[in-house]
Amino acid sequence: MRIDVVSIFPAFLDVLDLSLIGRAREDGLIDLRVHDLRDWAHDRHRTVDDTPLGGGAGMVMRPDVWGEALDAVLADGAEVPGGPETPGGALGAGRAVLLIPTPAGEVFTQRTAEDLAGADRLIVACGRYEGIDSRVPRHYAARGIEVRELSIGDYVLNGGEAAAIVMIEAIARLLPGVLGNPASVVEESHSALGLLEHEALTRPVAWRGLDAPEVLLSGDHARIARARRDEAIARTAARRPDMIRALDPTTLDSQDRAA
Ligand code: ADE
Numbered sequence: 001m002r003i004d005v006v007s008i009f010p011a012f013l014d015v016l017d018l019s020l021i022g023r024a025r026e027d028g029l030i031d032l033r034v035h036d037l038r039d040w041a042h043d044r045h046r047t048v049d050d051t052p053l054g055g056g057a058g059m060v061m062r063p064d065v066w067g068e069a070l071d072a073v074l075a076d077g078a079e080v081p082g083g084p085e086t087p088g089g090a091l092g093a094g095r096a097v098l099l100i101p102t103p104a105g106e107v108f109t110q111r112t113a114e115d116l117a118g119a120d121r122l123i124v125a126c127g128r129y130e131g132i133d134s135r136v137p138r139h140y141a142a143r144g145i146e147v148r149e150l151s152i153g154d155y156v157l158n159g160g161e162a163a164a165i166v167m168i169e170a171i172a173r174l175l176p177g178v179l180g181n182p183a184s185v186v187e188e189s190h191s192a193l194g195l196l197e198h199e200a201l202t203r204p205v206a207w208r209g210l211d212a213p214e215v216l217l218s219g220d221h222a223r224i225a226r227a228r229r230d231e232a233i234a235r236t237a238a239r240r241p242d243m244i245r246a247l248d249p250t251t252l253d254s255q256d257r258a259a
Contacts, residue, residue, distance in 0.1 A: 001119065001175055002031045004073045005164055006066075007126040008048060010034045012161040021169060024178045032168075037061075040069040049129055058130035066125065066136045070098070073123055074145070094120035098140050098147045101160035101167065102131055105149035108167055110190035112150065116167075117174040124168070126160035194247050196236045198228035226255065 005013055013034045016022065024030045038046040042065075049059040074096070097119045106112075116122065125132060141147045152163045173179055189197040201212045215227045233256055237244050 001029070001117075001172070002033075002077055002121045003124065003168060003172075004033050004035060004077075004122070005124040005126065005168075006035045006037050006069050006073060007159075007161055007164075008037045008128060009126075009159070009161055010036045012126075013165065015165060016168060020178060021172050024172060024175070027177070029175055029177050030172055035069065035073060037065065037069055040065050040072065052130060056130075060130050061127050061132040063133035063135050063139070066132055067139065070123065070125065070136070070140065077121065096121040096123065096145065098137070098145050099124045099164075099167065100132065100137055100147065100149045101126060101152070101163035102149050103151050103154075103156045104131070105151040108150040108152050108163075108170075110170070112148075113167070113170040113174060116148070116171045122168075122171070124160075124164045126164050128159040194243060194251060195232045196240060196243070198232040199235070229256065 007013065013032075016032060017025070021030065021032075025032055037048055041048050047062075048065050049061050052058065052060050095118065097116060099116070099122050101124070125136070137147045137149055150163075150167065152166050157163060174185060176182075179185060185191070187193075187197060189195075191197075201216060205212045205217065213227065215223050218224065233244075
């Protein structure tokens with residue numbers, strides 16, 4: 001997958017050099033490129049923002065600077081499906097998504113991550129201040145580009161960079177070959193099962209007066225699976241009653257219902 005990130009703080013994205021995502025980049029599974037928005041500003045101060053039309057607090061990022069930046073990034077990448085645009089304006093084969101982190105977006109969930117992991121190309125536009133001029137997403141959507149304005153939760157960050165890192169990590173770990181053990185993606189919290197993952201324990205079996213449940217040492221895989229499922233349902237009910245309400249009743253078996 002090719003991922004381009006445009007930001008006024010490119011160094012913010014340096015953490016994506018580390019850990020599993022860094023390894024995936026080294027292995028060529030992810031081609032991540034970070035661009036400085038100010039490279040497309042024209043004045044001596046490399047200005048990227050201006051006061052809001054209609055008045056009000058804060059600054060808004062200028063559509064002309066963003067337009068030049070995104071045109072250039074979209075036009076680059078002839079070697080990847082989904083880019084660049086053909087001279088007629090249509091996108092090449094493949095799926096390119098312009099992703100704009102914003103607290104005013106649709107909520108990014110594991111389902112969103114799974115969907116976006118199917119794209120060939122992501123272009124992530126990180127806004128600061130009061131955000132990017134609203135005509136920018138509208139313009140690219142009208143040009144036939146898939147635009148997703150997404151929020152990572154009901155709180156406000158100072159800019160899109162931290163949210164971009166969250167979303168890129170959630171998406172990239174779903175790409176084939178990025179995780180050592182693909183089974184971990186299937187069983188974890190927020191997988192299609194709709195439950196939080198069961199609790200995790202390791203050795204020592206007794207620690208500071210706390211004993212691990214005996215069943216985990218039994219070697220009886222059916223009993224272990226049952227105990228883990230009961231625990232997952234109990235903790236989901238306690239911590240996330242909204243997830244229990246949203247469960248498809250057919251995913252519960254008769255023993256779940258009894259519990
Ligand atoms: N930018 C600022 N706050 C944000 C949030 N909660 N999600 C995505 N982008 C943001």
